[in-house]
Amino acid sequence: MHAFDVLGDPVRRRILELLADGERAAGEVTSIVQEEFGISQPGVSQHLRVLRENGFTTVRAVGARRLYSVDPEPLREIDGWLERYRRFWNQPLDALATELARGRRERRAASAADPTPPPD
Numbered sequence: 001m002h003a004f005d006v007l008g009d010p011v012r013r014r015i016l017e018l019l020a021d022g023e024r025a026a027g028e029v030t031s032i033v034q035e036e037f038g039i040s041q042p043g044v045s046q047h048l049r050v051l052r053e054n055g056f057t058t059v060r061a062v063g064a065r066r067l068y069s070v071d072p073e074p075l076r077e078i079d080g081w082l083e084r085y086r087r088f089w090n091q092p093l094d095a096l097a098t099e100l101a102r103g104r105r106e107r108r109a110a111s112a113a114d115p116t117p118p119p120d
Helices: 003-007 010-020 026-037 041-053 073-085 087-113
Strands: 057-062 065-070
Touching: 003 010, 003 073, 010 026, 010 041, 010 057, 010 065, 026 041, 026 065, 041 057, 041 065, 073 087
Parallel strands: none
Antiparallel strands: 057 065
């Protein structure tokens, strides 16, 4: 399965978001996803399996619990693939940052030139 096929599903993206904050038990992930998406426990388990089998997560057993965490390698591959497209958004974002900085400078200059205190 291609990485974008895996990440194309909102449930799997949400699971990765949850795991990005740190390792979580399968039961905890299941409870959150069931509440947010209204899917069954077997449905959540299926999504966890897809993520695991495609290398996006790792799992380790601690007693009867299964603890899931993000495996960053497939995300690095996606990042590498996106590299060629960054030029489409980096330049506009750089321009936005320049305009924001210019606006801040102008406001500071205007407030320094006006010695009247602001109204209460």
